[in-house]
Amino acid sequence: MDAYHARYPFLDAARDAVANADVDLSSLVRTDNAVVERGRERVIRALTEGTVESERRVSSRTELLSYPVARMLVSVLETPGAVEKYAAIEAATAHTRISEEVTTRTDRRTDRSFSLExxxxxxxxxDDVQQLDRRNRRETAAYRISVDRYLQFVPEEDGWSLVQRELADGSVSVSQSELLELLRKAIEARVLDGLPFDVPPEIAEPLRPAVREIRTQLVGVEHPDAIDRFEPDAFPDCIATLLRRAGEEPLDQVERFTLITFLSGVGQSPETIPEICGIDDEQFLYASQRLAGQAIPFSPPSFDTMRAHGVCEGDHPDYDHPLEAYVAALPAVSEDTE
Structure with missing residues (x-):
């Protein structure tokens, strides 16, 4: 079990590493608190913060084994939309890691075992992807991918229609960044494969405390289902500060997740969110589509989670969640505008 397996636990090589280690999952969930805790963190951060990255250093073994534990936890959780969100964030995290690897010079790669091939x-x-020779090395690397695979993993967004693509000999021309986006969808499908599944009682029972903790954390992301007004003056101070900063400086991953999901929660679409924030950065546009463009959108983090990450420094004693505070502030905003 090495760093490569830990960073990409959904790949066959990682599965083989677990199998070759002869790990008994029933014994693991009873005796290895570090692995179970990392699996719990993996699920909670995926569902509330848009990443499965850990906030602390963990061993490659713990990181790798936390993946099958996380899959068991999200299966036992039985929360609507949790499986889909978890798979999407595992894929998004992998997409970020792969993007960093392929755009970093070979001698400075995070993981020397990595190769896109x-x-x-x-x-x-x-067999479905071919890299094309480039005459101008300053150009983005170009690839061709078979039409069948392209259609299998193409995002449901503007700009991906086949009529807008160069099609020849049964394959489609894509840039490197587009190939990585298709790869993200392929990884999401790999993670989703088999989820949810029936976890044997001898494994599910020791995981019950971790499942209860996850459900407790998710209570903080419950918010009003229908918000039909958009009033920036009713935003909590921490959200208003994020919105102001978004147009002035780059936001980190948690800040970006918080702002996008909050704006989605108050009824804004993936197309209007970048406009409201005054951002046309490709990474922010992609994040808006991924977080706000799903049938089951992601919930913003609670005030407690925001405070834990330094996103919110104020006190909100009457509310657990920024959308609750927003709804409560709407009547006062209405009175001020009359």
Whole structure:
């Protein structure tokens, strides 16, 4: 079990590493608190913060084994939309890691074991993707991908229609960033495969305390289902500060997740969110589509989670969640505008 397996636990090589280690999952969930805790953190951060990255240093073994534990936890959780959100965030985290690897010079890569060709082969895409020679090395690397695979993983967003693509000999021309986006969808499908599943009682029972903790954390992200007014003057101070900063400086991952999901929660679409924030950065546009463009949108984090990450420094004794505070402030905003 090495760093490569830990960073990409959904790949066959990682599964083989677990199998070769002869790990008994029933014994693991009873005796290895570090692995169960990391699995719990993995699920909570995926569902509330838009990442599965840990906030602390963990061993490659713990990181790798936390993945099957997380899959068991999200299966036992039985919360609507949790499986889909978890898979989307596992894929998004992997997409970020792969993007960093392929855009970093070989001698400075985070993981020297990594190669895009290996990931494509592990996902069964090596025969469907071909890198094209580039005459101008300053240009983005170009690839061709088979039409069948392209259609299988194409995002449901503008700009991906086949009529807008160069099509020849049964394959579609894509840029490197587009290939990585298709790869994200392929990884999401890999993570989703088999989820949820029936967890044997001898494994599910020791996981019950972790499941209860996850459900307790998710209570903080419950918010009013219908918000039909958009009033920036009713935003909590921490959200208003994020919105102001978004147009002036880059936001970190948690800040970006918080702002996008809050704006989605108050009824804004993936198209209007970047306009409201005054941002046309490609990464922010992509995040808006991923977080706000789903049938089951992501919930903003609670005030407690925001405070834990330094996103919110104020006290909100009457409310657990920023959308609750927003709804409560709407009547006062209405009176001020009359």
């Amino acid at each position: 290996t990931v494509l082969a592990e996902l069964g895409l090596d």
